[in-house]
Amino acid sequence: MSLLLSLHMERGEFSLNIDTALPTSGITAICGPSGSGKTTLLRCIAGLDIAPNGMVQFAGDDWQTERTILKPEQRGIGIVFQDAQLFPHLKVRGNLEYAFKRRFSEAGPSIEELCDWLEITQLLDRAIDNLSGGERKRVAIARALLRHPQLLLMDEPLTGLHDSAREQMVVILQRLARHLAIPILYVSHSFHEISRLADHVLLMESGQLIAEGDLITLSTRLDLPLSKQQGAGAVINAQLHGHDPEYQLSTLTIDTQHQLTIKQVSAESGQQLRLFVAARDVSIALEAPQQSSIMNILPCKIDTIEQATSPPSSAQVTIRLQLNEQYLLAHITRKSCDRLQLQQGQHVFAQIKTVALINEYGTAT
Numbered sequence: 165m166s167l168l169l170s171l172h173m174e175r176g177e178f179s180l181n182i183d184t185a186l187p188t189s190g191i192t193a194i195c196g197p198s199g200s201g202k203t204t205l206l207r208c209i210a211g212l213d214i215a216p217n218g219m220v221q222f223a224g225d226d227w228q229t230e231r232t233i234l235k236p237e238q239r240g241i242g243i244v245f246q247d248a249q250l251f252p253h254l255k256v257r258g259n260l261e262y263a264f265k266r267r268f269s270e271a272g273p274s275i276e277e278l279c280d281w282l283e284i285t286q287l288l289d290r291a292i293d294n295l296s297g298g299e300r301k302r303v304a305i306a307r308a309l310l311r312h313p314q315l316l317l318m319d320e321p322l323t324g325l326h327d328s329a330r331e332q333m334v335v336i337l338q339r340l341a342r343h344l345a346i347p348i349l350y351v352s353h354s355f356h357e358i359s360r361l362a363d364h365v366l367l368m369e370s371g372q373l374i375a376e377g378d379l380i381t382l383s384t385r386l387d388l389p390l391s392k393q394q395g396a397g398a399v400i401n402a403q404l405h406g407h408d409p410e411y412q413l414s415t416l417t418i419d420t421q422h423q424l425t426i427k428q429v430s431a432e433s434g435q436q437l438r439l440f441v442a443a444r445d446v447s448i449a450l451e452a453p454q455q456s457s458i459m460n461i462l463p464c465k466i467d468t469i470e471q472a473t474s475p476p477s478s479a480q481v482t483i484r485l486q487l488n489e490q491y492l493l494a495h496i497t498r499k500s501c502d503r504l505q506l507q508q509g510q511h512v513f514a515q516i517k518t519v520a521l522i523n524e525y526g527t528a529t
């Protein structure tokens with residue numbers, strides 16, 4: 165089952181050209197620079213904009229064909245825009261009840277469940293004007309989901325929030341996604357956000373799809389803009405091996421040759437975990453340092469060295485390091501790269517300063 169899209173539309177200088185099949189489970193992130201067409205794509209899926217002669221089919225149901233175009237209301241979708249668009253004359257409870265009375269189907273979460281998942285139970289009797297930005301967004305998400313949509317569309321839902329509210333929202337969205345049985349399309353230009361939330365990623369540029377695939381593969385592709393972003397890094401899979409309660413550490417296995425030690429997490433042995441290793445937190449040594457406070461030093465092979473061609477990043481190189489099946493990224497200075505005479509295919513050691521756990525167990529160092 166998938167969301168089939170064939171969308172071609174001209175708007176002055178801008179043209180949208182998308183032909184793809186998206187998964188109908190998990191979170192799919194739509195990522196790209198400003199003006200790349202992310203919102204336009206979402207609006208076409210919702211039926212708020214219509215690409216002439218386009219095609220939209222969700223899980224076998226035709227939403228747009230040459231002959232039929234379903235109205236947004238007939239598509240059974242939930243939408244959360246950047247601005248929450250709540251009814252100011254109703255309290256939080258009134259906003260939620262309004263949506264619940266208009267639900268598309270009986271199957272789906274109750275008001276109580278959504279309030280619990282989104283941590284808004286204590287806000288039910290508040291006026292909308294008395295909510296913080298983050299609270300407003302959480303209420304807007306609950307309202308969209310109380311209609312029991314078969315697809316949730318979110319357009320930059322974290323825009324305008326300060327760092328701690330953003331962090332709180334990411335954790336809440338991770339939990340929400342585990343409870344929901346419906347797919348989510350999530351527009352964002354922040355790789356940090358995407359790396360923590362998405363399963364599948366769509367990368368857009370100038371109205372075109374430049375890449376699509378699972379987050380782990382795309383995060384370390386040097387031909388894509390993700391690897392050049394300031395917060396670039398590798399998303400990797402690991403399995404919990406065991407805990408060291410004396411030092412409050414946990415050991416994770418990446419593969420038969422590579423292990424990582426991180427601050428103790430509350431996962432169980434054998435559990436699959438997703439980690440993020442920022443490129444700026446990886447340095448390279450030719451030999452395994454014997455006396456270093458850095459715990460995670462992994463043998464690996466240089467897969468690719470890429471040099472930025474234009475300032476200000478021309479002082480830096482991006483190196484893709486292979487750990488058997490998975491990859492790390494390292495941002496180091498061009499001077500260090502020359503000094504160590506690093507070359508493709510060379511066996512080196514990656515020293516990893518920080519490993520962030522990107523699922524529900526918080527951050528580990």
Ligand SMILES: Nc1ncnc2c1ncn2[C@@H]1O[C@H](COP(=O)(O)OP(=O)(O)OP(=O)(O)O)[C@@H](O)[C@H]1O
Nearest residue numbers: 175176178196197198199200201202203204205353
């Ligand atoms: N109603 C409209 N009429 C004409 N052009 C439009 C309209 N809406 C968007 N555009 C243009 O279409 C292009 C894509 O816009 P869109 O909002 O989809 O991009 P985006 O990737 O979501 O950007 P951002 O990250 O800034 O929100 C832009 O060049 C924009 O100016």
